[in-house]
Amino acid sequence: MTLRISIIGFGAVGQGVSEILAHTNHNNHNNHNQHPPISVVAIADSRGAVVDEGGVDLADTLQRKRSTGTVATADATGMTALDVIESVDHEIVVEATPTDITTGGIGLTHIRRAFECGRHVVTSNKGPLVVKYRELCELARANGLHFRFEATVGGAMPIINLSREVLAGNRILATEGVLNGTCNYILTRMDDEGVSYEHALGEAQELGIAEADPTADVDGIDTAAKIVILANSLFGMDVGYDDVDVTGITKITPEAFKLAKESGHTIKLIGEVQENRDSQDNRLRVAPKMVPRNHPLNIGGTFNLASIQTELAGRITIGGIGAGSIETASAILSDILWIAGVGGE
Amino acid sequence: MTLRISIIGFGAVGQGVSEILAHTNHNNHNNHNQHPPISVVAIADSRGAVVDEGGVDLADTLQRKRSTGTVATADATGMTALDVIESVDHEIVVEATPTDITTGGIGLTHIRRAFECGRHVVTSNKGPLVVKYRELCELARANGLHFRFEATVGGAMPIINLSREVLAGNRILATEGVLNGTCNYILTRMDDEGVSYEHALGEAQELGIAEADPTADVDGIDTAAKIVILANSLFGMDVGYDDVDVTGITKITPEAFKLAKESGHTIKLIGEVQENRDSQDNRLRVAPKMVPRNHPLNIGGTFNLASIQTELAGRITIGGIGAGSIETASAILSDILWIAGVGGE
Numbered sequence: 186m187t188l189r190i191s192i193i194g195f196g197a198v199g200q201g202v203s204e205i206l207a208h209t210n211h212n213n214h215n216n217h218n219q220h221p222p223i224s225v226v227a228i229a230d231s232r233g234a235v236v237d238e239g240g241v242d243l244a245d246t247l248q249r250k251r252s253t254g255t256v257a258t259a260d261a262t263g264m265t266a267l268d269v270i271e272s273v274d275h276e277i278v279v280e281a282t283p284t285d286i287t288t289g290g291i292g293l294t295h296i297r298r299a300f301e302c303g304r305h306v307v308t309s310n311k312g313p314l315v316v317k318y319r320e321l322c323e324l325a326r327a328n329g330l331h332f333r334f335e336a337t338v339g340g341a342m343p344i345i346n347l348s349r350e351v352l353a354g355n356r357i358l359a360t361e362g363v364l365n366g367t368c369n370y371i372l373t374r375m376d377d378e379g380v381s382y383e384h385a386l387g388e389a390q391e392l393g394i395a396e397a398d399p400t401a402d403v404d405g406i407d408t409a410a411k412i413v414i415l416a417n418s419l420f421g422m423d424v425g426y427d428d429v430d431v432t433g434i435t436k437i438t439p440e441a442f443k444l445a446k447e448s449g450h451t452i453k454l455i456g457e458v459q460e461n462r463d464s465q466d467n468r469l470r471v472a473p474k475m476v477p478r479n480h481p482l483n484i485g486g487t488f489n490l491a492s493i494q495t496e497l498a499g500r501i502t503i504g505g506i507g508a509g510s511i512e513t514a515s516a517i518l519s520d521i522l523w524i525a526g527v528g529g530e
Numbered sequence: 531m532t533l534r535i536s537i538i539g540f541g542a543v544g545q546g547v548s549e550i551l552a553h554t555n556h557n558n559h560n561n562h563n564q565h566p567p568i569s570v571v572a573i574a575d576s577r578g579a580v581v582d583e584g585g586v587d588l589a590d591t592l593q594r595k596r597s598t599g600t601v602a603t604a605d606a607t608g609m610t611a612l613d614v615i616e617s618v619d620h621e622i623v624v625e626a627t628p629t630d631i632t633t634g635g636i637g638l639t640h641i642r643r644a645f646e647c648g649r650h651v652v653t654s655n656k657g658p659l660v661v662k663y664r665e666l667c668e669l670a671r672a673n674g675l676h677f678r679f680e681a682t683v684g685g686a687m688p689i690i691n692l693s694r695e696v697l698a699g700n701r702i703l704a705t706e707g708v709l710n711g712t713c714n715y716i717l718t719r720m721d722d723e724g725v726s727y728e729h730a731l732g733e734a735q736e737l738g739i740a741e742a743d744p745t746a747d748v749d750g751i752d753t754a755a756k757i758v759i760l761a762n763s764l765f766g767m768d769v770g771y772d773d774v775d776v777t778g779i780t781k782i783t784p785e786a787f788k789l790a791k792e793s794g795h796t797i798k799l800i801g802e803v804q805e806n807r808d809s810q811d812n813r814l815r816v817a818p819k820m821v822p823r824n825h826p827l828n829i830g831g832t833f834n835l836a837s838i839q840t841e842l843a844g845r846i847t848i849g850g851i852g853a854g855s856i857e858t859a860s861a862i863l864s865d866i867l868w869i870a871g872v873g874g875e
Contacts, residue, residue: 341843354867497860498686502849515842522699
């Protein structure tokens with residue numbers, strides 16, 4: 186049986202998913218794991234949609250998006266993402282619209298509607314999980330559906346599925362990590378070259394690693410959103426953005442790096458979740474921290490790395506490239522394949 | 531339904547499994563994942579066995595092993611591991627006898643017999659996998675049984691299940707890692723303190739990190755066995771110990787560390803598998819290598835870390851404590867729980 190998916194939102198991540206599927210559908214050499222063929226039956230962006238029950242032509246759609254700015258075809262113009270979710274027959278909605286961590290944004294509406302229509306959801310969109318994690322999990326469960334979101338935390342770094350599946354049976358006591366590639370790039374440059382924060386930020390903006398408005402990254406907001414997702418999904422907490430104590434990297438000076446270096450340390454922006462079962466006083470924090478030079482969290486550039494403290498296995502570390510179209514899309518693909526595997530049994 | 535297991539071999543790993551199960555059976559707080567109760571119905575060591583269809587008293591058996599040197603009870607004296615595998619009703623054999631990477635040892639006989647008797651196998655024993663990986667996988671498949679061996683490589687570091695399950699759909703191109711905690715401890719001390727190989731080895735022996743005869747570790751033999759297992763299980767190769775090019779750490783001098791340091795490097799014993807699909811000239815190698823100081827593979831002490839190069843996700847790193855009774859047993863437990871989950875569906 187073919188597994189039919191829709192892609193809702195066609196920015197870097199949605200396009201990355203399409204590029205991978207366009208490639209692997211022609212090229213099955215890496216299909217060690219038997220799974221049903223995957224067919225994209227609809228793609229929607231903010232201006233319209235393309236629908237084809239026989240399978241959307243992905244190369245053609247990628248081309249059209251680049252030349253016209255939308256995936257919409259003449260016959261599906263005016264069709265919205267919600268129309269696709271409601272009216273096109275398919276099994277999995279890939280929700281990849283832009284994140285809004287204050288309200289959950291349009292992504293929250295899409296995910297709710299997908300579950301109500303009986304479709305599994307795979308997403309890279311942090312907003313809905315930060316705002317309504319518990320409600321969405323319950324809605325999925327009530328409808329017998331899967332809700333997978335590996336791509337929301339750390340791009341290609343598979344911390345969520347590693348913790349929930351591979352480490353099953355191993356209670357997780359705490360986790361801390363370098364979870365924002367933009368901040369880590371800036372801090373790595375400040376450490377390596379002794380330059381100021383402003384200089385390193387400007388460099389990151391020129392390279393496209395930081396956005397023109399870098400606030401969400403450098404103020405620690407993005408890292409805090411990931412900490413909320415980890416707290417809720419790996420620790421069974423029920424917390425929101427306001428429960429996290431957040432400090433960004435904008436006040437760090439070259440002098441601070443000099444002092445850190447003298448004692449064999451560097452400075453990293455660390456997000457952490459620490460459970461305190463006795464007092465209910467859990468620690469959720471994002472802040473710059475001194476890290477010893479030979480510590481696993483001292484990784485350079487845009488890499489992400491998390492350290493997971495477990496009851497039986499001790500410390501486990503997991504790292505991966507924290508952003509990028511294809512890398513984030515690979516996390517979405519692994520979630521789709523997981524559903525394909527479970528559904529096929 | 532209760533899942534019944536036997537533990538064959540009752541050294542550090544077998545005892546670790548018993549300690550965890552003795553603890554968790556009384557203490558279900560970490561059972562997020564619903565799975566059937568696990569009951570140990572038999573334990574065998576080289577001198578005898580203890581069998582109880584209602585569940586072996588684990589605390590009592592651990593105590594008896596420590597005071598008498600064997601698990602054997604009066605009524606099961608003379609019963610062998612093979613007798614247990616053949617005649618006691620149970621679903622999973624945990625094979626944890628000492629490793630023999632030349633012949634596969636008694637472990638190979640145990641695993642073959644377990645599959646012939648219709649029992650799943652979970653093992654920490656490298657020998658049988660180095661010598662007869664393909665045969666054992668085929669025997670398991672032919673009998674519709676599971677064969678899990680996370681604990682054979684890197685103790686608590688979950689590289690095999692991460693690669694096979696979480697990274698499903700992501701072709702693995704190469705892997706390299708620090709896979710032997712004893713060597714890494716010695717090299718870390720040589721780097722930190724500028725001491726000789728002999729001095730660092732003596733220190734490791736005093737701490738119980740190196741054995742009286744350290745050959746298997748310091749000559750790279752243990753790392754090479756792990757490379758064979760990774761090559762066969764993650765890359766689908768069909769190779770043996772003789773296919774690996776192996777150099778150990780015994781010839782490394784303090785001067786080599788001094789030179790490495792001057793160029794911002796350290797020295798690590800690295801095992802690597804690199805696939806060359808075009809020429810069939812795969813690279814399987816264990817050798818000391820210069821590693822940049824801020825590289826993820828520069829981890830200290832007895833930690834293990836592997837870097838996995840994937841087609842879509844780029845580089846993923848995974849690290850964990852490379853040895854230890856409870857840590858290795860935790861990898862066995864995660865394999866048992868995986869079988870419990872699959873079997874329960």
